Amino acid sequence: MSELGVFEFQGKRYEFPIEIGTEKEISIDIKTLRGVTGGVITMDPGFKNTGSCKSKITFLDGEKGILRHRGYAIEELTKKASFLEVAYLIIFGELPTKKQFAKFEGDVKNNSLLDEEIKDILDGFPRSAHPMGVVSSLTSALTAFHPKCIDIHSEEKMYNATVNILGKFPVIAAWAHAKNEGTPFNYADNSLDYIENMLMMMYKIPTTKYKTNPVVKKAMEELLILHQDHEQNCSTSTVRLVGSSHASLFASVSAGVSALWGPLHGGANQAVIEMLEEIINDGGDVDKFIKKAKDKNDPFRLMGFGHRVYKNFDPRALIIKKSADAVLANLGVNDPTLKVAKHLEEVALNDPYFIERKLFPNVDFYSGIIYRALGIPVEMFTVMFAIGRLPGWIAQWREMRLNKEPIGRPRQLYMGATKRAFKPYSER
Ligand code: ACO
Numbered sequence: 001m002s003e004l005g006v007f008e009f010q011g012k013r014y015e016f017p018i019e020i021g022t023e024k025e026i027s028i029d030i031k032t033l034r035g036v037t038g039g040v041i042t043m044d045p046g047f048k049n050t051g052s053c054k055s056k057i058t059f060l061d062g063e064k065g066i067l068r069h070r071g072y073a074i075e076e077l078t079k080k081a082s083f084l085e086v087a088y089l090i091i092f093g094e095l096p097t098k099k100q101f102a103k104f105e106g107d108v109k110n111n112s113l114l115d116e117e118i119k120d121i122l123d124g125f126p127r128s129a130h131p132m133g134v135v136s137s138l139t140s141a142l143t144a145f146h147p148k149c150i151d152i153h154s155e156e157k158m159y160n161a162t163v164n165i166l167g168k169f170p171v172i173a174a175w176a177h178a179k180n181e182g183t184p185f186n187y188a189d190n191s192l193d194y195i196e197n198m199l200m201m202m203y204k205i206p207t208t209k210y211k212t213n214p215v216v217k218k219a220m221e222e223l224l225i226l227h228q229d230h231e232q233n234c235s236t237s238t239v240r241l242v243g244s245s246h247a248s249l250f251a252s253v254s255a256g257v258s259a260l261w262g263p264l265h266g267g268a269n270q271a272v273i274e275m276l277e278e279i280i281n282d283g284g285d286v287d288k289f290i291k292k293a294k295d296k297n298d299p300f301r302l303m304g305f306g307h308r309v310y311k312n313f314d315p316r317a318l319i320i321k322k323s324a325d326a327v328l329a330n331l332g333v334n335d336p337t338l339k340v341a342k343h344l345e346e347v348a349l350n351d352p353y354f355i356e357r358k359l360f361p362n363v364d365f366y367s368g369i370i371y372r373a374l375g376i377p378v379e380m381f382t383v384m385f386a387i388g389r390l391p392g393w394i395a396q397w398r399e400m401r402l403n404k405e406p407i408g409r410p411r412q413l414y415m416g417a418t419k420r421a422f423k424p425y426s427e428r
Pocket of ligand 1: 046265
């Protein structure tokens with residue numbers, strides 16, 4: 001490609017290479033900008049125009065509503081593959097052969113036992129602790145129990161850390177839930193597959209025989225596949241940034257969990273249900289809440305609407321919306337929030353405020369309704385998202401390490417006081 005990005009400043013002309021991705025996305029490589037100009041930097045709060053890496057994992061086109069992992073359409077992956085198969089694809093780049101899958105699944109299962117001392121740490125949390133805080137803390141605590149997984153300088157060590165965290169993360173999630181509920185901590189059953197195991201650990205109580213409901217399993221698997229990766233979002237960028245200092249996978253994922261927790265990111269699935277309930281409790285006046293969302297003096301936002309990248313329907317929301325109807329009907333659940341959600345969506349999609357700003361329902365708009373129908377408590381919604389997103393975090397962390405990316409360290413434009421004399425305490 002011969003075209004160049006040109007920048008003129010103080011009478012000088014600087015040229016920067018243009019690079020085009022496999023899906024025709026264009027970037028200007030400004031790596032040398034500061035050096036050649038003697039100090040000029042770019043300013044892009046929120047990184048709305050800034051590429052942080054080259055990646056082969058996920059392609060999304062926010063204008064057309066396209067999402068593909070390693071070239072495979074999300075619509076196809078949710079229908080034709082299991083959660084762990086998609087995880088393998090995302091992490092290692094290709095769909096696994098039967099032999100590769102058997103080894104990978106076996107290795108994940110063989111790492112599903114948590115150290116008993118983790119229970120002592122859990123003891124220290126109040127029962128009311130939000131499970132996202134607990135999951136983040138315990139994921140970080142894994143570094144103490146698996147010191148060999150801290151220093152990672154080979155593919156073999158990366159693989160060991162990968163299967164270790166994939167095996168243990170659902171157990172941590174289930175134990176965080178059990179802590180809230182005051183129920184006994186369940187152990188993994190390696191005769192079950194990944195999703196069945198996760199559901200069993202969350203729901204089984206010692207007094208009753210647990211049996212997986214196939215409708216629940218199918219819906220959960222589809223939901224979690226949908227969440228596996230979404231390129232350089234807030235939590236994934238966090239994982240890559242933390243990992244860029246060569247912090248361990250566990251420490252990086254723990255930071256990712258914290259980033260995901262916020263209501264503008266993964267925490268939106270909890271916020272959506274709370275918003276829908278607020279609307280119902282307030283008398284069900286959808287127009288009133290649409291008005292609030294449009295009012296710049298009101299902090300209220302329509303949760304589950306809008307996306308940094310999608311300026312069209314979030315393809316994941318389309319799949320989830322369809323599945324919400326089917327799952328609720330199948331389980332015989334009549335949830336009034338689904339009706340309010342559909343009404344809200346219809347009003348918003350026809351309102352010039354939302355049309356002009358290209359605000360469409362995102363993945364979180366309907367997912368909470370399904371989680372609730374499946375019996376997941378509201379505080380666990382974002383934890384479910386984290387379980388789904390874990391393979392993406394691992395894949396992005398691994399890619400960053402294999403690409404030998406430099407430590408992430410943005411610049412700033414200093415706007416504070418210039419040099420001044422110190423005033424002693426006695427004179428202030
Ligand atoms: N309700 C009302 N107005 C909104 C909403 C919303 N949900 N989202 C964006 N807007 C408005 C903004 O006020 C702004 O209006 P303006 O141009 O008049 O100032 C315009 O649309 C652009 O919004 P930004 O906040 O600049 O867009 P950004 O890309 O920074 O934010 C975000 C994206 C955070 C997702 C935002 O749309 C939002 O807060 N949505 C609600 C929370 C949510 O659902 N988050 C989950 C996202 S999906 C995920 O992370 C898994």
